[in-house]
Amino acid sequence: xxxxxxxxxxxxxxxxxxxxxxxxxxxxxxxxxxxxxxxxxxxxxxxxxxxxxxxxxxxxxxxxxxxxxxxxxxxxxxxxxxxxxxxxxxxxxxxxxxxxxxxxxxxxxxxxxxxxxxxxxxxxxxxxxxxxxxxxxxxxxxxxxxxxxxxxxxxxxxxxxxxxxxxx
Amino acid sequence: xxxxxxxxxxxxxxxxxxxxxxxxxxxxxxxxxxxxxxxxxxxxxxxxxxxxxxxxxxxxxxxxxxxxxxxxxxxxxxxxxxxxxxxxxxxxxxxxxxxxxxxxxxxxxxxxxxxxxxxxxxxxxxxxxxxxxxxxxxxxxxxxxxxxxxxxxxxxxxxxxxxxxxxxxxxxxxxxxxxxxxxxxxxxxxxxxxxxxxxxxxxxxxxxxxxxxxxxxxxxxxxxxxxxxxxxxxxxxxxxxxxxx
Numbered sequence: 066x067x068x069x070x071x072x073x074x075x076x077x078x079x080x081x082x083x084x085x086x087x088x089x090x091x092x093x094x095x096x097x098x099x100x101x102x103x104x105x106x107x108x109x110x111x112x113x114x115x116x117x118x119x120x121x122x123x124x125x126x127x128x129x130x131x132x133x134x135x136x137x138x139x140x141x142x143x144x145x146x147x148x149x150x151x152x153x154x155x156x157x158x159x160x161x162x163x164x165x166x167x168x169x170x171x172x173x174x175x176x177x178x179x180x181x182x183x184x185x186x187x188x189x190x191x192x193x194x195x196x197x198x199x200x201x202x203x204x205x206x207x208x209x210x211x212x213x214x215x216x217x218x219x220x221x222x223x224x225x226x227x228x229x230x231x232x233x
Numbered sequence: 234x235x236x237x238x239x240x241x242x243x244x245x246x247x248x249x250x251x252x253x254x255x256x257x258x259x260x261x262x263x264x265x266x267x268x269x270x271x272x273x274x275x276x277x278x279x280x281x282x283x284x285x286x287x288x289x290x291x292x293x294x295x296x297x298x299x300x301x302x303x304x305x306x307x308x309x310x311x312x313x314x315x316x317x318x319x320x321x322x323x324x325x326x327x328x329x330x331x332x333x334x335x336x337x338x339x340x341x342x343x344x345x346x347x348x349x350x351x352x353x354x355x356x357x358x359x360x361x362x363x364x365x366x367x368x369x370x371x372x373x374x375x376x377x378x379x380x381x382x383x384x385x386x387x388x389x390x391x392x393x394x395x396x397x398x399x400x401x402x403x404x405x406x407x408x409x410x411x412x413x414x415x416x417x418x419x420x421x422x423x424x425x426x427x428x429x430x431x432x433x434x435x436x437x438x439x440x441x442x443x444x445x446x447x448x449x450x451x452x453x454x455x456x457x458x459x460x461x462x463x464x465x466x467x468x469x470x471x472x473x474x475x476x477x478x
Contacts (some may be wrong), residue, residue: 067310067311089334090333091335141328141330141331142326142327143311143314143315143317143318143326143327144318145318145319146315146318146319181451189418193313206413
């Protein structure tokens with residue numbers, strides 16, 4: 066039993082799931098579910114279909130280069146079974162898996178950081194400019210928290226002959 | 234010494250077994266008779282291993298090997314690969330090959346020094362063969378058939394090829410392989426030599442349909458007939474006896 070990867074979406078195919086298609090040139094295509102199989106039959110390129118791992122890796126959404134990926138290679142030259150090595154490998158698998166998923170999470174978090182700052186700036190601008198969409202002007206006037214406090218400034222103006230308005 | 238046997242009533246013993254100078258692979262059958270026949274001949278000398286490849290019993294036609302290594306197709310499961318690696322001695326390198334032509338036993342015929350391969354084999358596969366098996370690789374056809382692994386069977390001492398091989402081809406192959414070759418049949422006239430028999434430097438196993446004539450041809454070309462005492466005495470008599478009275 067071997068857990069294969071779906072050719073289209075790169076998810077793991079567990080036993081009892083999916084379809085395998087063998088082309089005339091002896092290349093084997095494995096699909097995890099009919100969604101991927103039907104997309105393949107429609108001749109869609111997985112690198113252009115947004116929800117696949119191939120697209121996400123290609124467009125930098127997911128982590129591509131990492132040393133933890135080296136551990137999951139398919140090996141064609143086996144080594145003699147050794148109990149200690151097998152035990153250590155099983156422990157290592159768990160650890161490596163945790164490290165890989167943590168790094169993948171950090172990669173996505175870093176990618177989304179710049180967006181957060183932009184979003185906050187936009188939100189502040191919207192609060193200043195578009196608040197009238199949400200609250201009526203009268204309510205705005207009464208509620209002191211939604212606008213800057215009004216400061217009364219005393220302006221002294223001397224009455225001179227020129228300044229007096231024309232009485233007519 | 235050539236032995237005649239059957240695998241579950243089939244005379245194609247070369248399909249269900251693989252014999253080399255360092256190990257012997259046997260298919261898992263319903264009864265133990267096939268395995269016992271190999272064990273009785275080879276038990277103390279080389280390991281006899283029961284295995285399957287890709288879940289099938291046709292292991293002789295799927296894998297190719299000699300005393301230095303064993304090549305298995307990409308369809309071999311991880312568990313089978315691990316079983317082979319655990320059972321074989323450490324000098325034998327076990328390698329799984331990614332190759333379109335996955336029946337390696339039909340595509341590659343080899344002994345410990347030289348290998349003949351299918352003409353359409355990948356270049357990487359050819360390099361892997363040269364590296365793992367430690368042999369010189371030649372792309373050839375036999376009597377116009379590209380499946381060289383099926384239509385010829387050779388060891389370090391001699392070889393048997395398809396009966397319709399022309400004499401020029403026979404000479405050419407003989408010079409390439411550096412062993413004497415004979416065109417013959419197995420299992421009452423079958424041309425698929427490697428399917429009907431399996432051979433190494435000191436034993437051979439053939440299907441039970443093999444006639445006595447075919448068996449004697451096999452024993453002579455593969456140099457399996459043990460040196461009989463009478464032969465030595467005949468040669469010595471000439472030097473010992475000066476003249477007959």
